[in-house]
Amino acid sequence: MAYELYYWPTIQGRGEFVRLALEAAGAPYIDVARGAANAGQGVPAMQRELRSRTQTQPPFAPPFLKDGDVLIGQTAAILNHIAPPLKLVARNHRMQVWTQQIQLTIADMVTEAHDTHHPIDSGLFYVEQKAEALRRAKGFCSTRMPKYLQWFESIIVRNPGGSRHLVGGRLSYADLSLFQVVEGLRYAFPKAAQQALAGTPAVVQLHQRVAALPKVAAYLRSERRIAFNEQGIFRRYPELDLAG
Amino acid sequence: MAYELYYWPTIQGRGEFVRLALEAAGAPYIDVARGAANAGQGVPAMQRELRSRTQTQPPFAPPFLKDGDVLIGQTAAILNHIAPPLKLVARNHRMQVWTQQIQLTIADMVTEAHDTHHPIDSGLFYVEQKAEALRRAKGFCSTRMPKYLQWFESIIVRNPGGSRHLVGGRLSYADLSLFQVVEGLRYAFPKAAQQALAGTPAVVQLHQRVAALPKVAAYLRSERRIAFNEQGIFRRYPELDLAG
Structure with missing residues (x-):
C-alpha cells in the first residue's frame, strides 16, 4: 500500500526530507496535497486531517504521513518510522x-x-x-x-x-x-x-x-521536485547572504 | 551502572527533561557537570567530551548522556533511549x-x-x-x-x-x-x-x-532541582509577559 504524505504543495519545506527518502528508496507514495481536490486530495484533504476532532494521534503540523492506519507527524519521527522498511537506516x-x-x-x-x-x-x-x-x-x-x-x-x-x-x-x-x-x-x-x-x-x-x-537524480529532474522559492524554508534574499 | 548526564550545572534548560525522567523513575545517575572538577567531573569533564577528536558519535551540544559505552545527544533521542528500561513509555x-x-x-x-x-x-x-x-x-x-x-x-x-x-x-x-x-x-x-x-x-x-x-515531589524539594533563573530557557522578564 502506498504511503500518503501530507505537506504544503508549493514548497519543499520540511516535507522534502520525507519526499527524498521515499524517492531514493523508490517507495510508492501519494503526495496528497498536490493531488486534485475533486479527487479527494489537495490542501482541503490535508486540512481535514489537521482539523479532525476524532483523530487520537493528531499531528501538530505538516508534514505528516499515513502508513495504513498509522498517522505520524514530525519529520524526524516520520523518517525514523519509514527508514527500516525502506532500508534507509542500519538494522542495528x-x-x-x-x-x-x-x-x-x-x-x-x-x-x-x-x-x-x-x-x-x-x-x-x-x-x-x-x-x-x-x-x-x-x-x-x-x-x-x-x-x-x-x-x-x-x-x-x-x-x-x-x-x-x-x-x-x-x-x-x-x-x-x-x-x-x-x-x-x-x-x-x-x-x-x-x-x-x-x-x-x-x-x-x-x-x-x-x-x-x-533514483535521486531522476527525482531532481522530475516535476515532482518543487523548485526552491521564497515561500519555503530556504529563501534567496541576497541581503541575508552575509559572507564574512 | 549509573547513567552519566552531561549538562550545564547552573540551569534547568533542556537537561531538565532528562533529569525529570531519571528522577521520576528513581534511576541512579551522575549529573557530571555539577560534580567537582578535582574528582574528574564538573564543566571541564563535559567540555572534554564535547571537544574529543576521537569520539565517533560526538554530541553536537549538551545535554548528552552516557549509558555504558553509548553516548547520546539530543534531548528527545536521550528520552527515547532511556524510557523503555525506566518504564516511562509503553512497550507497544x-x-x-x-x-x-x-x-x-x-x-x-x-x-x-x-x-x-x-x-x-x-x-x-x-x-x-x-x-x-x-x-x-x-x-x-x-x-x-x-x-x-x-x-x-x-x-x-x-x-x-x-x-x-x-x-x-x-x-x-x-x-x-x-x-x-x-x-x-x-x-x-x-x-x-x-x-x-x-x-x-x-x-x-x-x-x-x-x-x-x-519521586517527583521529592526531587522538586531537593537541592538537585536547580531554581529557574535568567540564564536558562524560561526566563522571567516581565516586559515579555504579554497577556492579551
Whole structure:
C-alpha cells in the first residue's frame, strides 16, 4: 500500500526530507496535497486531517504521513518510522539511534535557517521583520552554519564505516537530509555557503554522491521536485547572504 | 551502572527533561557537570567530551548522556533511549512512536520559548536584542503558546487510555516534559500562561498530578532541582509577559 504524505504543495519545506527518502528508496507514495481536490486530495484533504476532532494521534503540523492506519507527524519521527522498511537506516539499534540524533540536529539547523528570514513571527511577512532578519542572518552565516557543517564534517570523517556516509557503510536518510541542507544553503546563502563549505570537503563530496544516485537524480529532474522559492524554508534574499 | 548526564550545572534548560525522567523513575545517575572538577567531573569533564577528536558519535551540544559505552545527544533521542528500561513509555512500538512525536513537538515549543528572549543571536545578551524580543514574545504569548497548549489539551482529552496522561493509561516521559513546560511557562510568562492555561484544564490537571508523584515531589524539594533563573530557557522578564 502506498504511503500518503501530507505537506504544503508549493514548497519543499520540511516535507522534502520525507519526499527524498521515499524517492531514493523508490517507495510508492501519494503526495496528497498536490493531488486534485475533486479527487479527494489537495490542501482541503490535508486540512481535514489537521482539523479532525476524532483523530487520537493528531499531528501538530505538516508534514505528516499515513502508513495504513498509522498517522505520524514530525519529520524526524516520520523518517525514523519509514527508514527500516525502506532500508534507509542500519538494522542495528544503536546505529538507528545515532542516525536519529543526526537527523534531530539537522532539524535544529533547519529551524535556524528558517528563522533567518522569520526571526520574529512566522505569521508575519518577511518585509515586516527584515531589519531583525538582517541581524539574525549575520549570526547564522558567520557562526551557526559553519558550526553545524563542521560537526557534520567531523562525523563523516570519523565514521568507522568509511567517509562516504554519515552512518556506517551505506546510505541512510541522514545522508539524504544533509544533501537537502546543502542544496538549501547554496540556494539561500550562495556566498556564505560557499565559504563555509570550503572548510568541509567531506560534506561537499557526500552531497555530490547523493545527487548522483540514479533514483535521486531522476527525482531532481522530475516535476515532482518543487523548485526552491521564497515561500519555503530556504529563501534567496541576497541581503541575508552575509559572507564574512 | 549509573547513567552519566552531561549538562550545564547552573540551569534547568533542556537537561531538565532528562533529569525529570531519571528522577521520576528513581534511576541512579551522575549529573557530571555539577560534580567537582578535582574528582574528574564538573564543566571541564563535559567540555572534554564535547571537544574529543576521537569520539565517533560526538554530541553536537549538551545535554548528552552516557549509558555504558553509548553516548547520546539530543534531548528527545536521550528520552527515547532511556524510557523503555525506566518504564516511562509503553512497550507497544506504535505508542513509543507517538510519545516521541509529542516530545518532538514539546521540543519545538521549547525552542520558541527560548527564542522569545533570544530572537536574534544566542551568542548575544538579552539586552542586545531586547527590542526584537518584545516583538517575538508578543506572537509567542498571543498565538504560539495557546496553539501548542490546545494541541496538548486535545490529545489528553482524546487519549483512549484516559485523560490522566498524554499516552495510554500510565505515566510517560512526555507527561514529565509537559509538566516541565507548564512550570517554565508559569515562571517566564505568569500572566500569559495563566490566560492560556485557563483554556486547557486537562493540561493543568496533568501538571498537578505529575507534581504530586512522590519521586517527583521529592526531587522538586531537593537541592538537585536547580531554581529557574535568567540564564536558562524560561526566563522571567516581565516586559515579555504579554497577556492579551
